Amino acid sequence: MAYSKNAVRKLHMNDAAVPQELPQRRAVVRRLPVRQKRKKPQSRNAALFKRGVIAIGILFLLCFNIYSRVEISETQNAIADCNEQLEMLDSESVRIEMELENKVSYENLEEQAQALGMKKKSKTQVKYIDSSGEDSVQILSD
Amino acid sequence: MQTGPTKQMWKRSFLVMLAVIVGFTVSFASLCNIMIVNADKYKALAEEQQLRDVVVPAKRGTIYDANMNVLAASATVWQTYVAPTNFSSDEQRETVAQGLAALLEMDYEKVLAITKKNSAYETVGNKVAVDKANEIRSFVSENKYGSLIGLEESTKRYYPNDHLASTVLGFVGTDNVGLGGLEYQYNTELSGVPGRVVAAKNAMGADMPFSYEKVVDAQTGNSIVTTIDEYIQHVAEKYLEQAVEQNGVQQRGCCIVMDVNTGGILAMATKPDYDPNEPFVIYDAEAAKAIESLTGEERTKAVTEAQQTQWRNKCVSDTYEPGSVFKIITGAAALEENAVSEKDTFDCPGYIKIADTRISCHKTSGHGTQTLAQAYMNSCNPAFITIGQKLGLKKFTEYRRAFGLENLTGIDLPGESSSIYHEYESMGPVELASESFGQSFSITPIQFITAISAAVNGGYLYQPHVVKQVLDSNGNIVKNMESEAKRQVISGETSKQICEFLEGVVGEGTGKNAYVAGYRVGGKTGTSEKLNSDNKRIASFGAIAPSDDVKIAVLMLLDEPSVANPYGGTLCAPMVGKILQEILPYLEVTPEYSEEEAEELAAKTPDVMGKSLSDAKSEISQAGLKVSVVGDGDSVVRQVPAAAESIPKGGTVVVYTDVNAEQTTTTVPNFEGMTVSQANAAAVNAGLNIQFGGSTTDAVAYDQSIAADTTVEKGTVVTVEFRENIVVE
Numbered sequence: 001m002a003y004s005k006n007a008v009r010k011l012h013m014n015d016a017a018v019p020q021e022l023p024q025r026r027a028v029v030r031r032l033p034v035r036q037k038r039k040k041p042q043s044r045n046a047a048l049f050k051r052g053v054i055a056i057g058i059l060f061l062l063c064f065n066i067y068s069r070v071e072i073s074e075t076q077n078a079i080a081d082c083n084e085q086l087e088m089l090d091s092e093s094v095r096i097e098m099e100l101e102n103k104v105s106y107e108n109l110e111e112q113a114q115a116l117g118m119k120k121k122s123k124t125q126v127k128y129i130d131s132s133g134e135d136s137v138q139i140l141s142d
Numbered sequence: 143m144q145t146g147p148t149k150q151m152w153k154r155s156f157l158v159m160l161a162v163i164v165g166f167t168v169s170f171a172s173l174c175n176i177m178i179v180n181a182d183k184y185k186a187l188a189e190e191q192q193l194r195d196v197v198v199p200a201k202r203g204t205i206y207d208a209n210m211n212v213l214a215a216s217a218t219v220w221q222t223y224v225a226p227t228n229f230s231s232d233e234q235r236e237t238v239a240q241g242l243a244a245l246l247e248m249d250y251e252k253v254l255a256i257t258k259k260n261s262a263y264e265t266v267g268n269k270v271a272v273d274k275a276n277e278i279r280s281f282v283s284e285n286k287y288g289s290l291i292g293l294e295e296s297t298k299r300y301y302p303n304d305h306l307a308s309t310v311l312g313f314v315g316t317d318n319v320g321l322g323g324l325e326y327q328y329n330t331e332l333s334g335v336p337g338r339v340v341a342a343k344n345a346m347g348a349d350m351p352f353s354y355e356k357v358v359d360a361q362t363g364n365s366i367v368t369t370i371d372e373y374i375q376h377v378a379e380k381y382l383e384q385a386v387e388q389n390g391v392q393q394r395g396c397c398i399v400m401d402v403n404t405g406g407i408l409a410m411a412t413k414p415d416y417d418p419n420e421p422f423v424i425y426d427a428e429a430a431k432a433i434e435s436l437t438g439e440e441r442t443k444a445v446t447e448a449q450q451t452q453w454r455n456k457c458v459s460d461t462y463e464p465g466s467v468f469k470i471i472t473g474a475a476a477l478e479e480n481a482v483s484e485k486d487t488f489d490c491p492g493y494i495k496i497a498d499t500r501i502s503c504h505k506t507s508g509h510g511t512q513t514l515a516q517a518y519m520n521s522c523n524p525a526f527i528t529i530g531q532k533l534g535l536k537k538f539t540e541y542r543r544a545f546g547l548e549n550l551t552g553i554d555l556p557g558e559s560s561s562i563y564h565e566y567e568s569m570g571p572v573e574l575a576s577e578s579f580g581q582s583f584s585i586t587p588i589q590f591i592t593a594i595s596a597a598v599n600g601g602y603l604y605q606p607h608v609v610k611q612v613l614d615s616n617g618n619i620v621k622n623m624e625s626e627a628k629r630q631v632i633s634g635e636t637s638k639q640i641c642e643f644l645e646g647v648v649g650e651g652t653g654k655n656a657y658v659a660g661y662r663v664g665g666k667t668g669t670s671e672k673l674n675s676d677n678k679r680i681a682s683f684g685a686i687a688p689s690d691d692v693k694i695a696v697l698m699l700l701d702e703p704s705v706a707n708p709y710g711g712t713l714c715a716p717m718v719g720k721i722l723q724e725i726l727p728y729l730e731v732t733p734e735y736s737e738e739e740a741e742e743l744a745a746k747t748p749d750v751m752g753k754s755l756s757d758a759k760s761e762i763s764q765a766g767l768k769v770s771v772v773g774d775g776d777s778v779v780r781q782v783p784a785a786a787e788s789i790p791k792g793g794t795v796v797v798y799t800d801v802n803a804e805q806t807t808t809t810v811p812n813f814e815g816m817t818v819s820q821a822n823a824a825a826v827n828a829g830l831n832i833q834f835g836g837s838t839t840d841a842v843a844y845d846q847s848i849a850a851d852t853t854v855e856k857g858t859v860v861t862v863e864f865r866e867n868i869v870v871e
Contacts, residue, residue, distance in 0.1 A: 087218065088218065088272055091217040091218035091219075091272070092217070092271070092272050094215055094216070094217035094300070095217040095219075095271050095272075095300065097212070097215075097302075098212070098215060098217070098300035098302045099302075101211075101212060101302030101303070102302045102303065102304065105302065105303045105304070105306070105376075106303075106372065106373060106376035107303070107304075107306070107376060107380075110380075126727075
């Protein structure tokens with residue numbers, strides 16, 4: 001083939017015969033520039049103020065958080081110290097009680113009493129009262 | 143011009159990709175290994191590295207007596223330690239040793255030697271309380287010895303009454319674990335549950351409390367309430383100790399006081415014993431002296447032996463031949479089985495022949511014909527051998543078992559020994575005869591007092607016990623140990639008869655030395671020959687009171703007393719009498735005095751202080767007493783003995799009528815070995831008033847309230863204790 005397929009322009013039947021519709025003219029809509037509101041100088045300050053307040057708030061919260069943690073830590077340490085002290089005092093109390101018990105044991109009491117010349121009460125010094133009877137009223141004299 | 147990647151580039155890319163893939167694969171495999179395959183191992187390693195885990199020891203529970211008096215309690219103390227390897231110079235060692243020796247009251251050389259050891263941790267001295275610990279802390283901070291000396295928290299067990307009930311309470315080791323007695327028996331209850339503190343730590347090893355901390359509190363151990371009464375225990379120990387010392391007892395003595403209606407132990411003592419605050423010290427002076435001269439292995443062996451001996455609770459862990467006290471059981475069984483009756487009589491020619499074996503009575507001339515009550519009073523061996531034969535072998539062994547003498551009692555104390563006895567199959571008439579009066583078998587004191595209690599409480603054999611309640615750390619009752627009667631062995635009627643017989647023994651028989659004015663005391667003496675020994679004896683006495691409504695039983699035994707007459711009636715009965723005299727009023731048993739006793743009691747000195755001499759004389763003579771006047775005054779300024787003091791009828795009251803009158807003094811004679819009349823004469827000669835204690839029939843003095851050769855004022859009352867020399871096998 002002496003020619004290239006690509007070179008052949010394929011003709012369409014209706015290319016010339018069918019009247020072409022004229023392209024419609026697109027309506028030009030002119031957008032009027034939106035009249036921007038003029039920012040007032042006061043509202044800009046308010047925004048800044050708002051941001052400032054938020055920043056301060058965050059800072060405050062941060063500081064508060066840190067402070068509360070420090071406080072909690074200190075309180076916890078204080079509680080731990082107090083508990084430790086309580087345990088120690090409890091223990092000391094037991095030890096002292098034991099020493100006291102030792103000092104007032106029957107054996108020591110008896111020894112001390114004898115050293116001071118004390119004697120056990122004799123049978124003659126004990127009087128037994130029979131209180132088994134019923135309650136009664138006795139008129140001794142008119 | 144080539145625009146795509148070159149071969150070289152592809153090659154390099156491939157290599158990089160390969161390296162990346164291999165790298166990721168290795169990492170992934172490693173992660174799988176760490177997180178899945180060996181997850182537990184690495185978790186533990188991480189925890190170990192990042193967490194601080196400290197065990198918090200639990201506080202040990204308290205041991206109380208029956209009235210909630212503390213017998214043992216724990217408190218926190220501090221143990222001092224040094225790090226010898228951290229010392230930089232000998233000078234530093236010397237300074238530290240001087241400081242610690244002074245603070246811990248230790249020998250300087252000893253502390254210095256500790257600081258020279260090649261170790262990173264060495265404890266110094268005993269555990270110290272908070273005040274001493276603070277002194278040590280100041281010493282450390284002032285001298286900047288933080289890396290050399292440290293204090294670690296520990297607990298110490300306190301026994302406030304020292305030796306009191308030591309063999310019952312036991313003791314704890316350095317690790318706070320019970321090693322003897324109740325401390326061992328109830329170790330699980332008393333120990334509690336250790337706590338834990340698990341906290342995160344930073345790279346420096348410091349705690350990070352906000353990162354992670356978990357505290358599991360230690361649970362304090364439960365406390366136990368015993369049936370032991372501190373006062374009764376003290377009284378029992380006091381008189382047991384006296385008996386052991388006075389009679390040169392070689393193999394220790396023991397005493398039990400039991401509530402017969404519950405099986406609760408009111409007192410349990412062994413002497414000599416030890417102080418549980420320092421349980422490893424040897425308290426037997428002779429043993430300690432012998433150990434001093436030993437060295438090496440021999441010394442270690444002797445120390446261990448001496449310690450084991452002093453820790454041993456003789457009441458539970460040692461068996462003995464009960465001797466004649468066992469006649470309580472033989473008689474009870476025979477009466478219950480109607481083998482004998484109260485009206486039966488028994489003949490004693492001084493011996494009895496059983497299957498060609500001649501068994502002698504302690505009274506070789508014989509007791510003649512006697513009733514059952516008299517047989518008890520005389521503690522007659524032939525009579526009880528006859529009773530045993532009448533009861534028969536089968537019944538005898540049945541009752542031996544029923545009274546709990548063949549089995550462990552199951553008391554809540556460690557180391558209970560089994561009894562040694564002839565089995566029914568191996569027993570013949572001779573064995574039955576010897577067992578009938580308490581020979582040729584051995585039982586523990588706790589078995590025996592449980593059996594005696596059953597014989598006198600209406601016949602009920604109770605489970606003996608030392609603990610009655612377990613309390614939690616808030617004092618709430620966790621467990622109640624109810625008194626439990628195992629079985630009824632004999633009837634109430636037989637039991638009542640036994641009580642009457644035993645009262646007769648103390649009233650008129652071999653137990654006279656245990657007589658207590660105003661109280662109905664019963665008892666039985668015993669002197670047994672030790673099995674397989676060269677004539678070694680055990681003196682014992684079993685008592686009950688009050689015999690018309692028995693509340694308590696007391697058993698005292700002295701193993702190998704080294705005196706001429708080692709008899710239970712002579713050595714143990716007076717001491718048991720003294721125990722009863724002190725504990726019966728304490729137990730609110732009201733005395734009922736006989737007319738004779740009441741008359742004796744009424745004899746007390748009148749109060750004549752400040753009265754005119756004539757009035758004083760009249761009052762004193764009205765009281766049946768004599769008067770001796772010192773001084774020329776008209777009214778009484780002083781009197782000896784003082785008002786309301788017990789004084790025998792016919793005694794003398796010395797009245798002083800002049801403040802400046804010189805005291806009339808005298809020397810107290812030595813009454814030991816004197817009869818009642820001899821002692822009375824000696825007292826009168828010395829111008830003293832004598833008060834008679836104990837049994838005074840055919841008795842001799844063995845103790846006096848004021849030591850011989852003491853100078854006292856004339857008219858002073860001296861109480862002289864008498865006891866009958868009772869010879870009973």
